[in-house]
Amino acid sequence: MEKILQVKDLQVAFKTFGGEVQAVRGVTFDLLKGETLAIVGESGCGKSVTSQAIMGLIPSPPGKIAGGEIIFKNRDLTSLPEKEWRNVRGADISMIFQDPMTALNPTLTVGEQIIEGIIQHEKIARTQAKAKAIDMLNLVGIPVPESRMKQYPHQFSGGMRQRIMIAMALICQPEILIADEPTTALDVTIQAQILELFRDIQNRTGVSIVLITHDLGVVAQVADRIAVMYAGKIVETGTRREIFYNPQHPYTRGLLQSVPRLDREDAELIPIAGSPPDLFAPPTGCPFTARCESAMEVCSRVYPIETKLSEQHQVHCWLQDQRARKLAVPVITIS
Amino acid sequence: MTSYILKRLGAMLVTLWLIVTLTFFLMHSVPGSPFNEERTTNEAIQKNLEAYFHLDEPLYVQYGIYMKSLVTFDFGPSIKRSSDSVNAMLERGFPISFELGFITLVTAIVSGLFLGIIAALRHNGFVDYLAMTIAVLGISIPNFVLATLLIQQLAVTYEIFPAATWQSPMHMVLPTLALATGPMAIIARLTRASMLEVLTQDYIRTAKAKGLSPVKIVFKHALRNAMLPVVTVLGTLAASILTGTFVIEKIFAIPGMGRYFVESISNRDYPVIMGTTVFYSAILIIMLFLVDIAYGLLDPRIKLHKKEGR
Incomplete structure (x- = not known):
């Protein structure tokens, strides 16, 4: 291999x-x-x-x-x-960290934290990046991703936050x-x-x-x-x-x-x-x-x-x- | 959110009422009166004057009369400057004091944040030490000392800026510098400390792991979180700038509200004391209210409105 x-x-x-x-x-x-x-x-x-x-x-x-x-x-x-x-x-190369309770920025919406990763690395329109982020949240098993995108990390449980971390890490297909x-x-x-x-x-x-x-x-x-x-x-x-x-x-x-x-x-x-x-x-x-x-x-x-x-x-x-x-x-x- | 604001407005009115009442009775319990002078006034004239200003009535009646005029935003006439009303004094003095205070606050915030951020980013480096030296000096030197120093050096010796009065932007530089240095130093030290703490947080590492640029990490991820403690002190800093203007206005001969306030106390000019006190307190209370609103905007975890379902 x-x-x-x-x-x-x-x-x-x-x-x-x-x-x-x-x-x-x-x-x-x-x-x-x-x-x-x-x-x-x-x-x-x-x-x-x-x-x-x-x-x-x-x-x-x-x-x-x-x-x-x-x-x-x-x-x-x-x-x-x-x-x-x-x-x-x-x-x-992406990374996921140990503690999802502290690894997400408490003052930014979850959606923003995912989107900024794509925008940093790819030439892509914001609306497209958003659609991609929603797809990714779907993939990692976050229900109703459209409305969840607008929420802040403290509105998620520990397991959900780790799913978001995973979505964030995978968003650019590393x-x-x-x-x-x-x-x-x-x-x-x-x-x-x-x-x-x-x-x-x-x-x-x-x-x-x-x-x-x-x-x-x-x-x-x-x-x-x-x-x-x-x-x-x-x-x-x-x-x-x-x-x-x-x-x-x-x-x-x-x-x-x-x-x-x-x-x-x-x-x-x-x-x-x-x-x-x-x-x-x-x-x-x-x-x-x-x-x-x-x-x-x-x-x-x-x-x-x-x-x-x-x-x-x-x-x-x-x-x-x-x-x-x-x-x-x-x-x-x-x- | 609306119910929260309404609740706060109610609380602000109560606070203001307490301040008014306390100031009223405290000032009247201080010995002396507006007509205590070296030369003796004719007794009949004195009586007439006291009757005109209701000073011969029992205190609670005076209080009632004052409160009645206050709710119509009428601060009454000045006793000492007989042709002047307190409202007219505020109208004349406040715009200038506000201008000075506002420019000072903006200068202090911008330069304080800047110094604090670069100090934190260059932690334990030369820039850090330099910024913190400036900050310690700024905190240690009283603004009236700095003011005289600035006048001596920049106005008298080098004649770069005018020494006094309030006319053009050039006139504003020295008083603003003198007044802003202290608050700037406080903001700089706070920003540095909270930036240093925030920069070690896990979510900053996450942001780095995403490949974000240092500029984005600092301004988007770190600063917003680091601002919270800074915003907390802004309310009280605004207060200290307000009271600082008294001295600075005196030194630079700025025709603001400060001199009315200081003069009125030694003159026992009750309506002016009350008018200026109420006005300053109102500004301070509004500042603290704005700080609380800013909290909610900066940190989504701080909820200002009632929780749903309660």
Whole structure:
């Protein structure tokens, strides 16, 4: 399949009073046309920063893209001047944010907020833009869109606002939709509806979706492929099947074990002990070493090279290395 | 909306009545009378004068007479300037005071917003520090000090602007500058603070994600939300500009309402005190009312009319 977006060795750092935080430390992944790629990981692992970097929304200063490439349509977005960035944002790559309660401007009508996106990117008459916006609201399941256009965000519920955010993001028919925790602020029933909407829209428009989340339940429902991030790096990538049924990185396994299961009565919830490393001074080796039950000496010194387990499945873990297989005995045990 | 406005109008009338009543009794409880002078007046003449102005009647009767004339918008005659009525004084003085006040308010709002916005956009940069230095100076320097300084420098030393009176646009520059600097500084600081807050809001990030230009983001998305706190102080700022005109009019020898107001108090010229007080209060109350209306226009979440179905 066609690669629509290639992120190569992306590095993002933020300058703070305490020093430089290396939020993203060399992230590499491809996004295929029409697929949903989920980036999962715990808070602070750099998944949101990665998505903001793709949108060119890293606040600078204090943040900056310290290295790497983001290749979209044969162009490296990281070297794009701000003015050209604006032509990409909202038109080719769109974004949906976590909290629909605050992501819409309270003083502008919903219709205006949708229309201004089209007018910014396309040469189009206002009446036509309006008609397009109404169509889009129809598509995302807003009843009576004609009259809803004239209303303000506070007159909508949380789920409805997220639908409006989706309509706003899709109005210029972007090729990539980045959804940063799109369902986290919603309750579970609404969450299911929004995920259903994502799938529906993808079927109709063929848009590629990058889904940023920490919720493995969401991932299981919609993702085609999954990238697991930890401490600013992608530690394991694979298809949904591979990640859920054949996880190879100890962190991925830990994540899966810490999800409550309703289908197994006696299954105990196993948390991952410890906490993620300090990204002011990230470890040179595998960042998961201190929390890993099977950590070896080499783990704390050298970052694991990539091991290709299948066409789609790659993992960064020394346990997968030919030389480590027989030695795979835990040396550090966390009680 | 109409019912809201009617309700507010009623409340405004009550407020005005309270102000009138309080001022009336307070001013009459202050010792002294319009005829307390160095030279002794003939007793018969004094009696006649007091009878003419109803000053010999009990206070509640005087109050009744005054209120009666007030509802017909007749502010009565001036006691001290016997040929003058308070209405005539207002007609002469108010247009000039209003002109000064209005130009000042517009200048303060425009320049204050401008300074505040560029300071917020260049947060912690040179422009920010410069704008805030100007603002702090503007707040710290009393307008009468600034006025004399401006006259000394721009009128006396360099002779760019005329030093006093109110005739041409050139005459208006110095008094307006002196009067507008304080309110401008307050508006600038408020605008900066609320702009900085608004610019970190999620919906600003959403607007950026749409690919909008920085100009559109600032003016369409940020400014409107940042204006709310600024609008809040506009009512009281208008009041401070009004009272500020007293001093500035005196310094620049502007024939506005201010001098009547100040003179009338030391003269115990009751009708003039009452007339000017009522007039100023009315303006202030109307300003506050306009501010509330502006709220509803700026922020759709603030509903001025009754909720439907109640």
